[in-house]
Amino acid sequence: MRILFLNKVFKILLVPIVILATTTAVFSQDPISKKDIQPYFDQARKFKNQDKIDLALETLNTAANEAEKREDIKGLIDSLHELALLYLRIDKEGDTEFYWDRASVLLKDISYPYGDGMHKYIEAILLHRSNRNFQSLFMLNEAKQLNNDRNFYNNLLLTEAKVYLSLEKYDSATKNLNSLIVNTDVYEKEYLTSQAYLTLAELNLGLENYAEAAKNGENALAVAEDNGFLEDFKDANILLTTVYEKLGLYQKSLSNSQNLVQLKDSIFNIEKSKIEAKTADKIRDNYKTEEIARQEQKIEELTESQNRSELTAILTSAFLIIISLLAVTLYRNNQIKLKTNDLLQTKNKELQIARDGAVQAMEAKTNFLSTVSHELRTPLYAVTGLTHLLLEENPEEHQKEHLKALKFSGDYLLNFINDILHINKIDANKLEPLNMELNLKKVINEVINSLGQSAKSNNTTLILEYDQDIPSHLLSDPLKLSQIFMNLIGNAIKFTKGGEVKVISKLLNKNQDEVTIYFEVKDNGIGISKEKQKSIFEGFEQGSIQINREYGGTGLGLTIVKSLLGLFNSQIELESNLGQGSSFFFEIKMKSIDDLTEDVSFEITPKDYDFKGLHLLIVEDNKINQVITKKMLTKRDMTSDIANNGHEAVDLAKENVYDAILMDIHMPGISGEEATIEIRKFNQETPIIALTAISLDDSLESFYAAGCNDVVTKPFKPDIFYQKIGENIFDKKAKNSLT
Structure with missing residues (x-):
């Protein structure tokens, strides 16, 4: 009898073990990737921006069902968030809070920073709608720290601008909106532009700046009409009706009013509103019904569990017997674990202290290098600028040799400082790749052309092998790609005399709009030993001391390449033999938008401008730099005034007419950015060129958002300096005359 009873107990114990093993196997499988439901989000976004709310709701509901069916928790959270935002669009805040609460429950059990x-x-938007704007700004800043998605960041900037507008912080709102007008968003570029123009028009209407409001309103109307953004089209017409009435342009006001009547009669009618409301209520009610069904199923499962209470009692008895037998062993093991844990905690504290010290040291190093690199640029500007001026003043032959040596040393020091600052920015996570349209062949050819003189002086042939199957229009970061090729090709030329350097670009894979491209820079120069290949990508490393002495350089080029490729989630590899040359190769994934075809000229020919008679304003607090910049302008028959700080610059710009303004960014008092913002309030036409020894915290986007037309980093090459002045004065005038 006892044996039969034990067999029965063993079978009972075996059942939950099998169930547990099966369950573990099922849930240990990787969930379906969120990418599988991404097309639903993209389609819903298009429907929403075109005011097809019912279709957008149905698409997002399908995405939520698919995510739930596949046990994709992150995809389900994203679906609930998008539904919450869509219900906000039709002013159903109660339904928004319902979906927001459902997402809250799911987020408690998962680590998901994006979610x-x-x-x-979403919480920030709800706070803004209830006029709790300071709390909304705080919540937007919290969201910004958790999510670095470009589309999300752009929408956050738009919401932040609207909150600033409610708080009457017009400068902050304008800065956000100006950056959105020139956004490079992959998904909603046009919609964000339309919204930015529309919000700027509302801002200027509130400030009674009716002419600017009309200009922004017309821009919003044009973008909305071209892209079928019906809600924006309607809002733009409403706003322009009011603005033109304020300006006394009653015919234009009537025209916009008629557009509005026609639009409402054809699209924004009662029937459409009923369909949207019916679809919204249906989806919400179905979701609630399904949720109730899920809860009822859980109740049934709990009831079945109660019916098995007797079986639980038998299993409990069996487990108690086993636990009793193991109690002594467990107690001893526990004592050992306690001692081990104490030791581990002590070690963990030591490691944490060491880690904190390392982080502080890293931050100190980063800040020190940034400050030193930035401060060195100002005196270096004096060195390179004075050298250039002296070389142009027909020096004696024996002086010319010394001046050329001084110029070479200044250029070398500038490149060294740039390399340090570049690596410092990458280490401090201050860089991220852009996503903008480019022609890859043009990018590579521009680098090759710029290095042609170096190759010629080394008697080295440059060869480009470019796969014609590579799409002509791609999305990536042309500037960082140029920096990668500049360092790799420049290195290859430096260590290859009387040989050849081959640049290879090959299409590896194309799947719809995703392309993978293989790059290789190959030379037949001096090569690298196997031992040195292990450390060649580390900072300040070269092949040997002898190589450093013979060829020069800082040894930072390959470190920069490795760091930049890391931003693209790519890794550089090397094959080399001493005396037989080297080959550096890597792969990068890009987006293809190859539905355009055009012939691209790869030759860049600087224009020769006639500067005679131009009058410019120099804004600079450093006396030496004032003298140098003024003399460089005088050399090209230009006259100039000098402002010692931002306040003087604003006053002089009000009192005088200038062909251009050269604006230093880092000044005491108000900065160059702030001075530019003030000047743009009364002068929109005069080109403003930022001259800056750019630092770790500087952002080119903020310069353009403030109203600058171009940026030249100090110390600059004279040819680039004159070229930028010519482009921004003469090319702008030519463009304006055509329009």
Whole structure:
């Protein structure tokens, strides 16, 4: 009898073990990737921007069902968030809070920074709608720390601008909106531009700046009409009706009013509103019904569990017997674990202290290098500028040799400082790749052309092998790609005398709009030993001391390449033999937008401008730099005034007419950015060129958002300096005369 009873107990114990093993196997499988439901989000976004709310709701509902069916928790959270935002669009805040609460429950059991950021973003919008604007700004900043998605960041900037507008912080709102007008968003570029123009028009209408409001309103109307953004088209017409009435342009006001009547009669009618409301209510009610069904199923499962209470009692008895037998062993093991844990905690504290010290040291190093690199640029500007001026003043032959040596040393020092600052920015996570349209062949050819003189002086042939199957229009970061090729090709030329350097670009794979491209820079120069290949990508490393002495350089080029490729999630590899040359190769994934064809000229020919008679304003606090910049302008028959700080610059710009303004960014008092913003309030036409010894915290986007037309980094090459002045004065005038 006892044996039969034990067999029965063993079978009972075996059942939950099998169930547990099966369950573990099922849930240990990787969930379906969120990418599988991404097309639903893209389609819903298009429907929403075109005011097809019912279709957008149905698409997002399908995405939520697919995510739930596949046990894709992150995809389900994203679907609930998008539904919450869509219900906000039709002013159903109660339904928004319902979906927001459902996402809250799911986020408690999962680590998902993107979802947390979106959650705080929706909460910020709800706070803004209830006029709690300072709390909304705080929540937007929290969201910004959790989510670095470019589309999310752009929408956050738009919401932040609207909150600033409610708080009457017009400068902050304008800065955000100006950056959105020139956004490079992959998904909603035109919609964000339309919204930015529309919000700027509302801002200027509130400030009674009716002419500017009309200009922004017309821009919003044009973008909305071209892209079928019906809600924006309607809002732009409403706003322009009011603005033109304020300006006394009653015919234009009537025209916009008629557009509005026609639009409402054809699209924004009662029937459309009913369909949207019916679809919204249906989806919400179905979701609630399904949720109730899920809860009822859980109740049934709990009831079945209660019916098995007797079986649980038998299993409990069996486990108690086993636990009793193992108690002594467990106690001893526990004592050992306690001692081990104490030791581990002590070691963990030591490691944490060491880690904190390392982080502080890294931050100190980063800040020190940034400050030193930035401060060195100002005196270096004096060195390179004075050298250039002296070389142009027909020096004696024996002086010319010394001046050329001084110029070479200044250029070398500038390149060294740039390399340090570049690596410092990457280490401090201050760089991220852009996503903008480019022609890859043009990018590579521009680098090859710029290095042609170096190759010629080394008697080295440059060869480009370019796969014609590579799409002509891609999305990536042309500037960082240029920096990668500049360092690799420049290195290859430096260590290859009387040989050849081959640049290879090959299409590896194309799947719809995703392309993978293989790059290789190959030379037949001096090569690298196997031992040195292990450390060649580390900072300040070269092949040997002898190589350093013979060829020069800092040894930072390959470190920069490795760091930049890391931003693209790519890794550089090397094959080399001493005396037989080297080959550096890597792969990069890009987006293809190859539905355009055009012939591209790869030759860049600087224009020769006639500067005679131009009058410019120099804004610079450093006396030496004032003298140098003024003399460089005088050399080209230009006259100039000097402002010692930002306040003087604003006053002089009000009192005088200048062909251009050269604006230093880092000045005491108000900065160059702030001075530019003030000047743009009363002068929109005069080109403003930022001259800056750019530092770790500087952002080119903020310069353009403030109103600068171009940026030249100090110390600059004279040819680039004159070229930028010519482009921004003469090319702008030519463009304006055509329009």
